[in-house]
Amino acid sequence: MATMAREPVPAMKPGAPGDEPPPAMFDRPTDVTDPLPPVRGSEHVASLHAAWGRMAASEAVPETSAWRRVGRKARSLADRGLGRPDREVMANLIRAVDAVAARCDELLERLTSQQVSIDDMATIYGEELTRMRAELARVASRARPPADDG
Amino acid sequence: MMDEPRQTLICSRSWTSADSELAFVTRSLAGAASRHSEVVVVVPSPAGSITPDGAFDLAGAGWSGPGEWPAAGHAVRPAQLRGAPTVIVDEADAATLRLAKELAPGRAVAAVAGRPAAPGVRPLRFSGAPEGKPAEVIGVHIPVNPLAAQHRFNGLGFTGYLLVLSDRAGAPEPRPPTEMAAWLTARFPAADVVVIENGSAAVWRGRALRGEVNVDTRTDLWRLLAHAKMTIDLAPGEIVARECVESLRFGTPIVVPSVSAACPHADAGGGMSYRGFSDLLRAVETLGDDEMRAGAARRGRIYADARYGDPVAFVDQVARQLGLAPAL
Numbered sequence A: 001m002a003t004m005a006r007e008p009v010p011a012m013k014p015g016a017p018g019d020e021p022p023p024a025m026f027d028r029p030t031d032v033t034d035p036l037p038p039v040r041g042s043e044h045v046a047s048l049h050a051a052w053g054r055m056a057a058s059e060a061v062p063e064t065s066a067w068r069r070v071g072r073k074a075r076s077l078a079d080r081g082l083g084r085p086d087r088e089v090m091a092n093l094i095r096a097v098d099a100v101a102a103r104c105d106e107l108l109e110r111l112t113s114q115q116v117s118i119d120d121m122a123t124i125y126g127e128e129l130t131r132m133r134a135e136l137a138r139v140a141s142r143a144r145p146p147a148d149d150g
Numbered sequence B: 001m002m003d004e005p006r007q008t009l010i011c012s013r014s015w016t017s018a019d020s021e022l023a024f025v026t027r028s029l030a031g032a033a034s035r036h037s038e039v040v041v042v043v044p045s046p047a048g049s050i051t052p053d054g055a056f057d058l059a060g061a062g063w064s065g066p067g068e069w070p071a072a073g074h075a076v077r078p079a080q081l082r083g084a085p086t087v088i089v090d091e092a093d094a095a096t097l098r099l100a101k102e103l104a105p106g107r108a109v110a111a112v113a114g115r116p117a118a119p120g121v122r123p124l125r126f127s128g129a130p131e132g133k134p135a136e137v138i139g140v141h142i143p144v145n146p147l148a149a150q151h152r153f154n155g156l157g158f159t160g161y162l163l164v165l166s167d168r169a170g171a172p173e174p175r176p177p178t179e180m181a182a183w184l185t186a187r188f189p190a191a192d193v194v195v196i197e198n199g200s201a202a203v204w205r206g207r208a209l210r211g212e213v214n215v216d217t218r219t220d221l222w223r224l225l226a227h228a229k230m231t232i233d234l235a236p237g238e239i240v241a242r243e244c245v246e247s248l249r250f251g252t253p254i255v256v257p258s259v260s261a262a263c264p265h266a267d268a269g270g271g272m273s274y275r276g277f278s279d280l281l282r283a284v285e286t287l288g289d290d291e292m293r294a295g296a297a298r299r300g301r302i303y304a305d306a307r308y309g310d311p312v313a314f315v316d317q318v319a320r321q322l323g324l325a326p327a328l
Helices: A043-060 A068-083 A086-144 B021-033 B094-103 B179-187 B218-226 B242-249 B263-270 B277-287 B288-309 B311-322
Strands: B007-011 B037-045 B052-053 B056-058 B086-091 B110-115 B121-123 B162-163 B192-199 B200-205 B209-214 B230-232 B255-257 B273-274
Touching: A043 A086, A086 B179, A086 B277, B007 B021, B007 B094, B021 B037, B021 B094, B021 B110, B021 B311, B037 B209, B086 B094, B086 B277, B162 B179, B179 B200, B179 B277, B192 B218, B218 B230, B218 B242, B230 B242, B230 B277, B242 B255, B242 B263, B242 B288, B255 B263, B255 B277, B263 B273, B263 B288, B273 B277, B277 B288
Parallel strands: B007 B037, B007 B086, B037 B056, B086 B110, B110 B121, B162 B192, B162 B230, B230 B255, B255 B273
Antiparallel strands: B052 B056, B192 B200, B200 B209
16 A cells, blocks of 8 residues: 655745744634523423423312311421422522523523624634735735845 | 667665655656666665565665665676666766766766756756757656545545645644645635645644544545645645646646746646745635636646656657667
8 A cells, every 4th residue: 555655845944034924823713613502491491390380280270178278278387397498489499590591591692693703803804814914925025126146 | 699678777765765756756767668678776785685676676786874875986786787778867966976887887877856967967857848848858657546536535524625735844743834824724714724744634724723634545645636626735846746746637726836846737727836925825816716726627637647647658758768779
């Protein structure tokens, strides 16, 4: 199997005085990454809402029997006594989670927009600056007096 | 009584260099000369030694160390060498010319490389058309496998890149890239710039290194050449710019330094040449136009196939240039 056989080139000569230094390279690409899914629609937040919905639905059924009403009240008092979360606290917690999720999604949108802007700036400005440097170098070389070989 | 077959003596220090264009051209010449004469290849090795090497046996005339010819007056004429052979040296340096004179005194010497040529040495030409005399150029046969164009290089998931053959020696780190590659990726941020260096291909896009893969074989290089948008050879081979010819034979136009053995290939319509980075960027922008590139690809392929793709014509040219007897 033949080797790649590319002729080893001689060592690169150092640039002449006044040579343009090459453009700097980026340590990381400026590409826009794939967008993250919104938090509001995520599995965990959706499960929380679904569980709350089931709880609310079961307690919405009116108790026709007085004994049942007394039983429900007793269970609520017992839960409070044992430190279990109150329905109102849970409701507030779910509202807070919703608010945080909404804020996360808003921040995500702004960050994505910023990534797009940074990538556009790096690409467009980088290309235009390089083009300008090349044109300036061309103009400068034309303006330079020819080398005296005599 | 039948005449003895003619002989061609080839003195070569580069013969065993696997990665040398000089060795490639010298070996090709030996192959072509063997169609018209008996070829004796002499390399730096102990006097009287014979080393089989494929189609040729390498004869030793003595040496003063690995890769070095024997000292003046100490060369030993190989037993198989007789009469007045045609003499070819790979490089017209003082030591090689002295050896040739000792082994074949009074014979004219043709040289593959080593310009400006010494007095009495005839430089062989493999590129360009000196003063409108294309007949003086030997179109060394540069084979390619057309099947390499059927499938892209496995290490890359894309085609249509700017292929850059680096001008850096040794084993430099891929980051930062060689200067011209830096200019290219900065000027064309949407383009994939694939830099071949030290047996690997580094992919740049938008001034950032995206990855690196090995390039192990000549077929790998052909695949890369065949599926590039254009080949930018920053340091073409000094004798015939082999990779540039291969690129043209695959229909990929070239961009090359204006002072190089590759410039005649570009001037023949197969691409463009440049003097500095601003010229390079302008050339790549020009060839970025589909119509311009298609025209250069078509002209370049016709030129390269006609000049460097015909092994029969190559053998005939060698015979004519070196004055070897034609085959009966």
